[in-house]
Amino acid sequence: MSFRPTIKFCCQCGSPVKHAIPDDGDTRVRAICPSCGFVHYQNPLNVVGCIPVTDDGRILLCKRNIEPRWGKWTLPAGFMELDETTSEGAARETDEEAGAQIAMGRLFSVISVPRVGQVHLFYCARLLSESFNPGHExxxxxxxxxxxxxWDELAFRTVSTTLQRYLDDRARSVEQVHNIDLL
Incomplete structure (x- = not known):
């Protein structure tokens, strides 16, 4: 499955781009500006989140107030910002979406979703309080x-996959990082 470039105009000079393989040895179709020669690269977006758990094993989920999948349940997660690490982004998203304070744990899953050009990273996290203040999302x-x-009301396959693997690992007392491709 190949991702189709969506860039239509050059970010350097504003001219319409053509989609072709550059003559520099690259092997992928890129958006190339015929006017100034600039080659545009589109790379996956990182989605970062947590599996926030209480000391007695309950899991925090957030009911979405935004599209896509308004009204469905999800783990707190969102797009990583440029100035943060993956774990910082996961903690920020947990605070923004749930108003929850956590102690960050280990990386739990890395899920590639090439169909939408995303990589999802979920961390284990211990909830420091059961007091929440959900944000606008x-x-x-x-x-x-x-x-x-x-389970039937979860927003995304990445969330249901992560939760199922987490519960399976917990039942077997296993700690591992899951590397998953959702095609």
Whole structure:
């Protein structure tokens, strides 16, 4: 499966671009400006998030107040900013979406989603408090016992995959990093 370039105009000079393989030994189609020669590269976006868990094993989920998938449940996550590490971004998103304070743990999953040009990274996190103050992107932040997770109401496959792997690992007392390709 190949990602199709979406750039239509050069960011340097504003001219329409052509989509072709550059003559510099590259092997992928790029947006190339025929006027100034600038080659545009499109790279995946990183989505960073947490699996926030209480000491007694309940998991924090957020009900989305934005599209896509308004009204569906998700782990707190969002796009990484340029000036932060992946774990800093995951902590920021958890604070922004749930108003939750966490102790950051280890990396849990790296999920490539080439169809949409994204890589999702989820960290384990321990909730420091059960007091939440959801931000504008969240209708509700709620703790769930694993048996009560609303599987049919989860927003994204990356979230359901991460939660299922997390619960499987927890049941087996295994700690590992999951590298997953969702095609």
């Amino acid at each position: 969240t209708i509700e932040a709620r703790l769930f016992e694993p048996k009560d997770i609303p």
